[in-house]
Amino acid sequence: MKKLIYFFLLFNSLLSFAQDRGFYSINDMNSEEPRFSFGLQKQRTASISLGDINKDGKMDAVVANGRHWPETNYIFYNSGKGFNSMKPLDNLSSTSYAAELVDLNNDGHLDILEINDNAPHKIYLNDGSGNFTFHSEVGEVSNARNVALGDLDNNGFIDFIITNRSQQNMICYNNGKLDFDCVKLQTTKNSTIDIAIHDLNGDGLPDLVLANRDTIPNEIYLNKGKRQFEKKLDFGTGTFETRSVAIADMNNDGMLDIVTGNINGANIIYFGNKNFTFSETRSFGRDDTDTYSIALADFNKDGFIDIVTGNYGKPNTVFMNRDGTNFEEINLTERASLTYGVTVGDLNGDGWLDIVIANSDDFNVYYLNVFFREK
Numbered sequence: 001m002k003k004l005i006y007f008f009l010l011f012n013s014l015l016s017f018a019q020d021r022g023f024y025s026i027n028d029m030n031s032e033e034p035r036f037s038f039g040l041q042k043q044r045t046a047s048i049s050l051g052d053i054n055k056d057g058k059m060d061a062v063v064a065n066g067r068h069w070p071e072t073n074y075i076f077y078n079s080g081k082g083f084n085s086m087k088p089l090d091n092l093s094s095t096s097y098a099a100e101l102v103d104l105n106n107d108g109h110l111d112i113l114e115i116n117d118n119a120p121h122k123i124y125l126n127d128g129s130g131n132f133t134f135h136s137e138v139g140e141v142s143n144a145r146n147v148a149l150g151d152l153d154n155n156g157f158i159d160f161i162i163t164n165r166s167q168q169n170m171i172c173y174n175n176g177k178l179d180f181d182c183v184k185l186q187t188t189k190n191s192t193i194d195i196a197i198h199d200l201n202g203d204g205l206p207d208l209v210l211a212n213r214d215t216i217p218n219e220i221y222l223n224k225g226k227r228q229f230e231k232k233l234d235f236g237t238g239t240f241e242t243r244s245v246a247i248a249d250m251n252n253d254g255m256l257d258i259v260t261g262n263i264n265g266a267n268i269i270y271f272g273n274k275n276f277t278f279s280e281t282r283s284f285g286r287d288d289t290d291t292y293s294i295a296l297a298d299f300n301k302d303g304f305i306d307i308v309t310g311n312y313g314k315p316n317t318v319f320m321n322r323d324g325t326n327f328e329e330i331n332l333t334e335r336a337s338l339t340y341g342v343t344v345g346d347l348n349g350d351g352w353l354d355i356v357i358a359n360s361d362d363f364n365v366y367y368l369n370v371f372f373r374e375k
Contacts, residue, residue, distance in 0.1 A: 022330045023367040038063055038076050038083055038364040045358040047341035051101035051110045054130030059345050064099035068117055073099045095119050098147045102158050105178050115147045115162055139182045143167050150197035150206045153227050163192040189216045198247040200256055209258055211245035218242050235278050240265025244294045248305045251324025261291035284327055289314045293342045297353045300371040308355055310342035337362045
């Protein structure tokens with residue numbers, strides 16, 4: 001892909017290579033020593049969570065490593081000139097799929113919820129300065145693959161759902177004061193990798209959209225209140241297997257749509273309608289690309305929500321939404337990685353959303369948004 005040399009004030013002043021439009025490339029130094037990376041360790045990273053953990057106004061990061069093998073999770077502090085400081089979360093390594101930043105006790109500080117595969121899930125509390133101490137285990141040991149966050153019972157405290165492959169998913173309701181009631185979501189077949197939480201029917205209660213693997217169709221569960229969920233419908237064939245799901249109004253018609261990242265098939269947008277069927281669909285991406293993670297954001301501030309896909313064995317791609325149904329593809333790099341997670345956040349405080357990529361056995365990297373050049 002054609003590249004141009006730009007001078008750009010990044011954190012302070014750095015000379016780097018960028019793609020001709022959209023995002024700064026991994027190769028700002030070279031592919032073996034990328035400047036825009038979270039250290040130089042190549043671990044089996046599953047996800048990266050972003051948030052200002054020390055109240056200095058800068059976006060920090062927590063990297064969850066291991067998946068099925070115990071590795072150390074790391075906290076990276078944003079100095080304003082990059083992620084130049086890091087430390088381990090704990091001296092005990094775990095099989096982590098997620099280490100999510102979330103204020104669990106409503107003290108105004110972001111804590112860490114660590115979700116592990118067949119090892120205890122853990123809560124680490126933030127002292128307000130970005131230092132974390134182990135508080136407790138939570139839930140039960142499971143085949144965990146992810147966690148979704150939201151106030152499901154509208155009591156003012158953030159709850160979470162642990163997604164389990166080949167086991168029922170577990171909802172942990174937050175009663176306050178770090179007390180949790182954990183119950184299983186009653187499903188017939190179970191192989192969930194990801195869950196999106198959003199009020200789909202406008203009744204003020206957050207609903208659940210399940211992304212399932214192992215030939216199980218994706219599912220929608222409606223929140224009936226009083227900590228009760230009822231299955232509404234299946235969607236998708238189930239044959240291509242879904243690993244990631246997100247919700248947004250993709251065509252600006254006032255109806256929420258569902259976006260899925262799939263393996264063994266193209267990714268799909270399911271458009272919402274008044275009949276709540278999600279029967280109208282639009283595929284994006286190639287049939288031979290396995291997408292492990294997706295994230296949604298309006299990267300160029302044109303009023304349409306764009307899609308970034310984290311792919312396994314293929315380049316990661318941003319799909320720029322032109323009119324709700326047509327998309328322009330921008331590869332973040334021509335290099336293929338084994339990407340497990342992708343998230344977005346404003347890393348350099350310029351008001352434009354950047355992209356963070358979590359890779360297995362490769363560098364974890366970030367890409368800076370330069371769409372402001374088009375404005």
